Amino acid sequence: MSDPSPHPVETGPGAGVTLHGGDLAWRPVSRSLVTARLLVLGIVLAVPLVVGVVLALVLTPWLWAVPAAVVLVGAWGAWLVTRQVSAISWVELDEEIVIRKGRLFRTLVSVPYGRLQYVDIQSGPLARALGIASCEIHTASPESGGSLPGLPVDDAEALRTRLSARGEAQRAGL
Amino acid sequence: MTAPEVPVVDQASDDGWQRLHPLSPLLRGGVVLLAVLGYFVSQLVDRVLSSFDPGEDPTDDLPGGADGGVGLAVVDHPFIALAVLVVVVAAIAGAFHVSWRFTRFRVTGAQVELRNGVLFRQHRQVPLERIQAVETTRPILARLVGLSQVVVQSAGGSDSHLTLAFLAEPRAEALRAELLDLASRTDEGPGPAAADADVPDGAAPAQVPAGARDRTDEGTPVVAVPNGRLVASTLLHGPTVVAAVLLVLLVVAGGVSSVLFDVGPGVLAAVPALLPAAFAFGVGRVRELLLHGNFRMTRTSNALRMRHGLTELRASVVPLHRVQAVEAVQPVLWRPFGWWRMRVNVAGTGQSEGQEVQAALLPVGTIADVDAVLAPLGADPHDPLVRAALHGTGRDGGWTGPPPAARLFDPWSWERNGYALGDEVLHVRTGRFSRRMVLVPYARVQSLTLSQGPWERRRGLAEARVVSTPGPVSAAVRHLSVADAEAFLDVVGEAARRARRSVPGPAPDAAATARGDSPGNGPPLAPTTSTLVDWPSPHDPRT
Numbered sequence: 147m148s149d150p151s152p153h154p155v156e157t158g159p160g161a162g163v164t165l166h167g168g169d170l171a172w173r174p175v176s177r178s179l180v181t182a183r184l185l186v187l188g189i190v191l192a193v194p195l196v197v198g199v200v201l202a203l204v205l206t207p208w209l210w211a212v213p214a215a216v217v218l219v220g221a222w223g224a225w226l227v228t229r230q231v232s233a234i235s236w237v238e239l240d241e242e243i244v245i246r247k248g249r250l251f252r253t254l255v256s257v258p259y260g261r262l263q264y265v266d267i268q269s270g271p272l273a274r275a276l277g278i279a280s281c282e283i284h285t286a287s288p289e290s291g292g293s294l295p296g297l298p299v300d301d302a303e304a305l306r307t308r309l310s311a312r313g314e315a316q317r318a319g320l
Numbered sequence: 321m322t323a324p325e326v327p328v329v330d331q332a333s334d335d336g337w338q339r340l341h342p343l344s345p346l347l348r349g350g351v352v353l354l355a356v357l358g359y360f361v362s363q364l365v366d367r368v369l370s371s372f373d374p375g376e377d378p379t380d381d382l383p384g385g386a387d388g389g390v391g392l393a394v395v396d397h398p399f400i401a402l403a404v405l406v407v408v409v410a411a412i413a414g415a416f417h418v419s420w421r422f423t424r425f426r427v428t429g430a431q432v433e434l435r436n437g438v439l440f441r442q443h444r445q446v447p448l449e450r451i452q453a454v455e456t457t458r459p460i461l462a463r464l465v466g467l468s469q470v471v472v473q474s475a476g477g478s479d480s481h482l483t484l485a486f487l488a489e490p491r492a493e494a495l496r497a498e499l500l501d502l503a504s505r506t507d508e509g510p511g512p513a514a515a516d517a518d519v520p521d522g523a524a525p526a527q528v529p530a531g532a533r534d535r536t537d538e539g540t541p542v543v544a545v546p547n548g549r550l551v552a553s554t555l556l557h558g559p560t561v562v563a564a565v566l567l568v569l570l571v572v573a574g575g576v577s578s579v580l581f582d583v584g585p586g587v588l589a590a591v592p593a594l595l596p597a598a599f600a601f602g603v604g605r606v607r608e609l610l611l612h613g614n615f616r617m618t619r620t621s622n623a624l625r626m627r628h629g630l631t632e633l634r635a636s637v638v639p640l641h642r643v644q645a646v647e648a649v650q651p652v653l654w655r656p657f658g659w660w661r662m663r664v665n666v667a668g669t670g671q672s673e674g675q676e677v678q679a680a681l682l683p684v685g686t687i688a689d690v691d692a693v694l695a696p697l698g699a700d701p702h703d704p705l706v707r708a709a710l711h712g713t714g715r716d717g718g719w720t721g722p723p724p725a726a727r728l729f730d731p732w733s734w735e736r737n738g739y740a741l742g743d744e745v746l747h748v749r750t751g752r753f754s755r756r757m758v759l760v761p762y763a764r765v766q767s768l769t770l771s772q773g774p775w776e777r778r779r780g781l782a783e784a785r786v787v788s789t790p791g792p793v794s795a796a797v798r799h800l801s802v803a804d805a806e807a808f809l810d811v812v813g814e815a816a817r818r819a820r821r822s823v824p825g826p827a828p829d830a831a832a833t834a835r836g837d838s839p840g841n842g843p844p845l846a847p848t849t850s851t852l853v854d855w856p857s858p859h860d861p862r863t
Contacts, residue, residue, distance in 0.1 A: 162810075163806065163809055163810065163813075164806050165770050165772060165782055165802060165805065165806060166802075241817050241820075242813065250773075250774050251771065251772070251774070252770075252771065252772040252777070252782075253769060253770065253771040253772075254769060254770040254771070255767055255768070255769045256767055256768045256769070256809060256813060257766075257767040258765075258767065258813075258816065258817070258820065260820050261766050261767060285766045285767055285787075286667065286766055286789050287766045287767070287787050287788060287789050287790060288790060289787060289790075292767075316820070
């Protein structure tokens with residue numbers, strides 16, 4: 147069964163998919179995802195920060211501990227977001243797409259194109275403003291699909307097209 | 321092939337539309353509806369009767385009609401009440417009749433259709449090739465009047481089921497057999513048998529000839545579970561036994577201490593507090609017994625049929641080619657008896673209400689029973705890998721498992737846990753005391769995952785997992801070394817790739833030939849043509 151995809155498949159050797167590192171051309175997601183997640187984090191933390199500052203000014207200087215804690219949490223969150231986003235990588239093989247995520251809790255999912263049911267592209271207002279979208283891959287099992295957050299919109303669309311085409315081609319051979 | 325099968329003319333109207341049993345609307349309401357109706361009707365009757373007697377309060381139970389019937393106003397009154405009663409009864413009967421009239425179903429060559437609703441109409445169609453399982457159940461109320469319901473399960477969860485409630489029992493059984501037969505024919509593609517029985521759309525449903533129906537209906541017996549064994553195994557349920565022992569210990573300790581130390585019955589007073597828990601356990605056990613009682617499994621050419629249930633008879637069907645993964649479990653308390661429980665993942669029957677029924681392929685069986693069930697599923701029970709998966713331990717014979725570094729996490733079972741690659745099936749085994757074996761054909765692998773938490777990472781371990789369709793069976797090998805986990809991804813991935821390619825797709829004839837399928841004899845048992853792996857993907861749009 148030949149691959150009718152207009153895009154060449156970025157092949158890797160059949161072996162060599164690793165939980166960590168590796169020779170394959172692992173692709174990162176867009177750095178805009180960091181921005182998006184940092185913005186969300188900032189918005190969430192802004193309220194306690196403002197409240198803490200106001201209370202400290204009004205009541206007692208001891209309450210400066212609250213905004214300080216919020217800032218610390220924010221800094222830790224920002225560090226976490228950066229690391230998490232940089233840990234997301236994916237690669238398209240001949241017959242599978244492989245997605246890796248996480249640093250502390252690492253996961254890797256390898257989804258055969260032939261098992262794809264459908265692919266969702268989603269983007270909220272914030273993601274749209276930053277020009278990114280998330281690509282969600284669904285198989286017959288709800289737990290097995292992978293999701294790729296933070297792809298540039300064009301990449302996400304192209305990925306979906308490629309995935310659907312290969313899904314069709316390889317499913318036909320099932 | 322054989323003589324053309326003449327479709328038996330169905331019992332109902334034009335275009336093959338058939339109606340359900342007239343009592344259906346009443347029974348569908350269930351006990352609650354009956355109770356409510358009974359209450360209102362009896363209230364009305366009370367009204368009528370007591371209105372003959374002006375002296376008595378209408379709420380009085382005893383009809384005092386004997387000495388009533390005097391006075392002019394009263395003559396009006398009972399008649400009105402009687403009229404109300406008649407009108408209400410007629411209205412209910414009329415509503416039921418209309419509901420019955422508007423509920424129709426038909427089976428065409430391509431699909432099952434159900435129309436219902438008067439104001440809000442619904443027309444549901446399930447293509448025959450989407451049928452995952454057909455089940456007849458008999459709720460106790462329906463059983464009293466000899467009716468059954470037919471549930472047609474299709475991919476897409478319980479919301480997409482089509483329930484035909486209710487039909488007279490023989491008709492329900494015939495319909496189930498017919499649907500299964502039609503569904504399996506569409507699965508096999510337009511073979512000669514299907515061509516013979518093909519009917520134009522809109523014509524009467526193709527009835528299966530009596531002989532074929534018998535074959536579909538009965539099949540060859542595979543396993544029957546004696547109720548004695550079922551009772552014993554149900555009671556030998558870990559948490560239940562522990563709870564019972566604790567309860568007894570507590571009572572004894574309480575009694576002893578109250579006698580010895582004169583603390584009074586304070587400790588014993590705590591016992592009733594435990595009763596709800598004990599009750600919960602009891603209910604669970606009883607439900608298990610009721611569900612699995614009188615368990616019998618038979619096998620047809622393309623499905624395993626189970627009949628079970630003490631109060632509610634259930635007949636469910638596992639189409640062999642939709643089985644995604646098989647599991648055999650031996651809880652530690654069952655080990656002295658050598659009993660196993662088997663469960664399967666069946667494509668299309670997710671976590672729906674039918675799950676319980678689908679889940680237990682075999683509630684309790686001996687090792688011989690396990691073998692008998694494995695054979696039609698396409699696994700060779702005499703394969704040394706299967707034997708090792710059931711009983712074995714250690715790394716000999718092709719097994720890969722956690723390294724000694726995993727001892728910290730699995731002090732007892734690390735030597736037994738592991739996986740082995742068969743020709744067409746992945747074998748996974750876990751548990752030293754309570755044993756578990758999982759078989760997943762490579763052709764059924766949905767996707768593969770690896771995962772690693774911080775503690776595993778420090779020891780250089782990772783978990784490898786084969787993702788199957790939703791169901792009770794999951795195949796994970798925990799705490800493999802990272803290199804082994806990556807190798808798992810590699811070799812199982814490669815085997816799955818090969819299996820996906822080798823399954824014959826667009827040529828149904830090839831598929832049929834490969835299985836050596838002819839209506840009379842079942843699929844061959846040779847391990848090379850295993851039933852588990854020869855079929856196209858369950859989610860292949862073609863099927």
